[in-house]
Amino acid sequence: LPRSTGLGRLATVPRTGRVPVGVASRRQRIVVTGGAGFVGSHLVDKLIARGDDVIVIDNFFTGRKNNLVHLFGNPRFELIRHDVVEPILLEVDEIYHLACPASPVHYKYNPVKTIMTNVMGTLNMLGLAKRIGARFLLTSTSEVYGDPLEHPQKETYWGNVNPIGERSCYDEGKRTAETLAMDYHRGAGVEVRIARIFNTYGPRMCLDDGRVVSNFVAQAIRKQPLTVYGDGKQTRSFQYVSDLVNGLVALMESEHVGPFNLGNPGEFTMLELAEVVKETIDSSATIEYRPNTADDPHMRKPDIQKAKELLNWEPKVPLREGLPLMVNDFRNRILNEDEGKGM
Numbered sequence: 183l184p185r186s187t188g189l190g191r192l193a194t195v196p197r198t199g200r201v202p203v204g205v206a207s208r209r210q211r212i213v214v215t216g217g218a219g220f221v222g223s224h225l226v227d228k229l230i231a232r233g234d235d236v237i238v239i240d241n242f243f244t245g246r247k248n249n250l251v252h253l254f255g256n257p258r259f260e261l262i263r264h265d266v267v268e269p270i271l272l273e274v275d276e277i278y279h280l281a282c283p284a285s286p287v288h289y290k291y292n293p294v295k296t297i298m299t300n301v302m303g304t305l306n307m308l309g310l311a312k313r314i315g316a317r318f319l320l321t322s323t324s325e326v327y328g329d330p331l332e333h334p335q336k337e338t339y340w341g342n343v344n345p346i347g348e349r350s351c352y353d354e355g356k357r358t359a360e361t362l363a364m365d366y367h368r369g370a371g372v373e374v375r376i377a378r379i380f381n382t383y384g385p386r387m388c389l390d391d392g393r394v395v396s397n398f399v400a401q402a403i404r405k406q407p408l409t410v411y412g413d414g415k416q417t418r419s420f421q422y423v424s425d426l427v428n429g430l431v432a433l434m435e436s437e438h439v440g441p442f443n444l445g446n447p448g449e450f451t452m453l454e455l456a457e458v459v460k461e462t463i464d465s466s467a468t469i470e471y472r473p474n475t476a477d478d479p480h481m482r483k484p485d486i487q488k489a490k491e492l493l494n495w496e497p498k499v500p501l502r503e504g505l506p507l508m509v510n511d512f513r514n515r516i517l518n519e520d521e522g523k524g525m
């Protein structure tokens with residue numbers, strides 16, 4: 183089994199995470215699986231900035247070293263190329279489990295691998311958490327609600343998911359991951375936390391991952407038409423990445439298992455999103471309609487009352503403020519790409 187090189191300590195040492203009031207806080211050892219990806223790399227930045235030791239586990243399927251290159255050489259940071267479908271031995275206090283492609287284009291590319299990542303990968307990370315007594319946070323998704331018949335979606339809603347469709351590898355994979363987390367919690371006493379993340383955007387999203395925000399922003403910068411799938415009247419609720427990262431950390435540090443919806447309740451049709459992208463980047467951008475993908479959910483909007491009350495968390499960045507914050511990053515990367523330095 184691969185072993186962590188830097189920070190390993192005895193497996194029997196109790197987790198140091200919860201520091202009693204009045205005791206100086208000790209820095210924690212934290213694993214972030216999928217830490218080279220979009221959300222993971224922002225989470226790692228926050229944990230490093232507050233003084234923790236962070237180990238990233240990533241197989242670089244959709245993640246990039248470039249998202250973490252600014253941390254190379256930092257003695258509190260360690261990067262392990264590893265596939266979570268395989269077991270691993272490490273000694274840490276907390277596990278943020280993000281490893282899984284998030285864009286429909288990426289997760290449909292190899293659906294069997296996607297479901298293996300969600301099931302075997304989550305099982306391995308839960309087995310690790312059980313052995314070392316670490317707290318474990320699962321990044322689940324609003325996709326567990328499928329094409330929802332309840333709107334907005336509350337955590338109590340069980341969802342409307344097609345078990346045999348093209349999106350099932352992801353939706354059912356995440357639903358199974360939630361089940362595994364709850365079974366390890368009930369059966370083995372693992373401290374688990376479950377976040378159901380709604381559509382999130384920001385700097386470091388893959389340029390060509392096919393998600394709507396990254397597509398529209400890249401298309402507007404490249405002076406290409408914005409591709410609206412279907413009639414463009416389907417809705418999503420878009421959350422800026424810093425809000426999500428704050429929510430994940432608040433959840434990990436809380437005493438609540440969840441699940442918790444983490445998303446921005448601001449709801450937009452794809453045509454409205456296209457308008458905001460036009461206002462932000464290029465008012466002359468045009469729209470091109472394309473056929474929609476199979477099983478596309480018609481609407482999506484989180485009810486975040488539970489997270490507000492129990493985690494004291496709510497998103498702060500509305501779409502019109504968040505979108506400009508990713509444009510510079512996209513412009514630079516598209517420019518580098520054009521100059522043959524694709525990043």
Ligand code: NAD
Nearest residue numbers: 216218219220221241242243244245265266281282284382
């Ligand atoms: P991403 O694709 O940018 O990041 C996923 C990371 O996991 C990548 O670095 C990838 O290389 C890594 N990975 C994938 N399979 C792996 C494997 N088998 N072993 C090790 N590493 C592996 O996606 P993201 O947007 O940063 O999403 C992070 C997590 O949040 C995912 O679990 C995703 O399902 C969840 N989520 C994201 C959103 C969103 O809108 N971004 C919404 C709901 C849920």
Ligand code: UDP
Nearest residue numbers: 268269270271272305306307309310312313
């Ligand atoms: N596991 C791991 N690292 C550990 C402990 C467990 O990767 O430190 C994996 C282990 O290989 C197994 C999974 O987690 O595939 C579930 O472990 P658990 O101990 O719950 O089950 P068991 O090994 O008894 O089937």
Ligand code: UDP
Nearest residue numbers: 286392393394395397409410411416452478
């Ligand atoms: N979509 C679109 N144009 C694009 C990419 C996506 O209109 O270029 C639509 C897609 O059909 C879906 C919505 O945008 O209705 C959100 O898609 P995304 O892949 O970003 O996320 P998810 O479907 O997982 O919510």
